[in-house]
Amino acid sequence: MTANCGLSLDQMAWRVAQELQDSWVVNIGIGMPLLVPPHVRADRDVIFHSENGIIGMGPEIEGGDHVDPDLLSAGKRPVRLMPGGSFVHHADSFALARGGRLDAAILGAFQVAQNGDLANWKLPGARTGSIGGAMDIAVGARRVLILMSHTTREGEPKLVDRLAYPPTARGVVTKVFTELGVFAITEDGFVLEEIAPGVCADQVRAGSGAQVKTDGATLMVPPDPVSPREPVLSRA
Amino acid sequence: MKQKRHETPLEAIDRMTDNSVVFVGGFGRAGVPERLVEAVCRRKLRGLTIVSNNAGSNVAGIASLLQEGCVGKIICSFPLAREAVAFRDLYDRNLVDLEVVPQGTLAERIRAGGAGLGGVLTPTGVGTDIAEGKPLIEIDGRAFLIERALRADFALIKAYKVDPLGNLIYRKAARNFNPIMAMAADWVIVEAAEEVGIGALDPEHIITPGVYVDAYCAVTRIDQMMEATP
Numbered sequence: 001m002t003a004n005c006g007l008s009l010d011q012m013a014w015r016v017a018q019e020l021q022d023s024w025v026v027n028i029g030i031g032m033p034l035l036v037p038p039h040v041r042a043d044r045d046v047i048f049h050s051e052n053g054i055i056g057m058g059p060e061i062e063g064g065d066h067v068d069p070d071l072l073s074a075g076k077r078p079v080r081l082m083p084g085g086s087f088v089h090h091a092d093s094f095a096l097a098r099g100g101r102l103d104a105a106i107l108g109a110f111q112v113a114q115n116g117d118l119a120n121w122k123l124p125g126a127r128t129g130s131i132g133g134a135m136d137i138a139v140g141a142r143r144v145l146i147l148m149s150h151t152t153r154e155g156e157p158k159l160v161d162r163l164a165y166p167p168t169a170r171g172v173v174t175k176v177f178t179e180l181g182v183f184a185i186t187e188d189g190f191v192l193e194e195i196a197p198g199v200c201a202d203q204v205r206a207g208s209g210a211q212v213k214t215d216g217a218t219l220m221v222p223p224d225p226v227s228p229r230e231p232v233l234s235r236a
Numbered sequence: 237m238k239q240k241r242h243e244t245p246l247e248a249i250d251r252m253t254d255n256s257v258v259f260v261g262g263f264g265r266a267g268v269p270e271r272l273v274e275a276v277c278r279r280k281l282r283g284l285t286i287v288s289n290n291a292g293s294n295v296a297g298i299a300s301l302l303q304e305g306c307v308g309k310i311i312c313s314f315p316l317a318r319e320a321v322a323f324r325d326l327y328d329r330n331l332v333d334l335e336v337v338p339q340g341t342l343a344e345r346i347r348a349g350g351a352g353l354g355g356v357l358t359p360t361g362v363g364t365d366i367a368e369g370k371p372l373i374e375i376d377g378r379a380f381l382i383e384r385a386l387r388a389d390f391a392l393i394k395a396y397k398v399d400p401l402g403n404l405i406y407r408k409a410a411r412n413f414n415p416i417m418a419m420a421a422d423w424v425i426v427e428a429a430e431e432v433g434i435g436a437l438d439p440e441h442i443i444t445p446g447v448y449v450d451a452y453c454a455v456t457r458i459d460q461m462m463e464a465t466p
Contacts, residue, residue, distance in 0.1 A: 094340030136340030
């Protein structure tokens with residue numbers, strides 16, 4: 001994280017998790033979004049979809065005797081299957097994504113533009129990049145929730161007027177969650193909905209490469225310290 | 237009855253030739269027909285176009301095909317995984333061509349190939365680099381790209397169980413691209429962990445009917461057979 005202020009990574013993951021409602025089907029990819037599932041509220045049964053054909057993916061496994069080489073996450077790490085989970089082939093997995101069955105997808109990003117354009121697959125000027133399932137999922141999910149640091153390591157804003165990075169999908173982002181707060185994409189551009197404790201609106205504006213409407217933001221009250229739940233592997 | 241069973245992976249791939257387009261199932265290492273891939277390496281086939289989700293990781297699977305100099309082009313969705321060392325090296329030296337395809341588009345192009353369609357209309361990639369040079373069509377006010385169907389000369393498939401008719405079931409997330417690839421190639425070669433008799437597979441559970449399968453070999457791998465706790 002670049003900023004020394006604002007939420008910890010776990011608090012950011014906790015905040016995204018609060019967004020997920022009971023019975024939602026949520027795609028989870030690789031990287032920071034993997035921090036989110038352990039923070040889902042105990043009274044909400046969220047079904048995680050993994051692009052490689054897992055519906056009802058459980059938590060990642062750290063290794064050891066119970067690692068199954070045929071049960072991997074999108075990041076190719078060993079995972080469990082929730083009771084009642086199922087497998088489909090790749091075409092059906094992406095039919096689910098594009099076909100409107102994902103209530104939300106949690107993705108990382110290089111940049112998000114104020115009109116909801118998303119860039120997360122390729123660096124500017126690079127010869128190529130890895131798309132994976134990001135383009136299909138970003139286009140297909142009903143809500144695209146972005147979990148990312150507010151700026152790059154070099155301090156460059158990642159909330160921008162217009163993308164400087166090659167786009168992944170146009171006009172798809174619903175909300176952005178950073179260490180500084182929660183940002184909705186609206187017809188008027190970025191609107192700060194919640195601000196992290198200890199952060200002021202000037203900091204948010206200074207760290208953003210686009211207009212951010214900050215009046216009306218409420219103060220977020222995350223647990224401190226925030227502790228992930230033990231994975232629940234049964235259903236009531 | 238057509239004889240599909242072969243004793244070894246090398247015999248199972250005997251029809252494969254240089255400069256073929258080859259589907260290789262798998263996502264990460266799950267569902268990769270590693271024994272068939274090994275056999276292709278041993279045959280030292282040249283100029284293959286490999287269609288697979290990844291461009292290989294470390295030394296197994298597609299990475300070994302790259303290292304053995306079998307591959308002229310890769311069509312995949314995720315070429316630059318950290319472990320794709322062999323691919324990066326060849327790509328940086330311009331020794332292998334690359335076509336990057338969004339994962340869902342790759343899957344749907346293959347399904348269209350197997351279904352006798354010319355291509356698919358997808359919203360994926362509209363307004364991005366992927367759309368360059370592709371026809372755009374508007375339906376009910378929404379923009380779609382026309383993506384061409386994708387077929388292969390050969391498919392290398394990893395299954396869990398096979399019977400003498402070539403009926404297949406898969407195991408967990410090792411299913412991935414295998415069933416759709418098995419439907420979209422001219423000659424389909426299967427590596428199964430286990431061979432069972434005709435009638436042993438519940439017809440309700442068969443994922444790939446044997447009519448799609450031309451050749452198979454069975455290789456028992458202990459680690460693949462291990463049942464993990466759910």
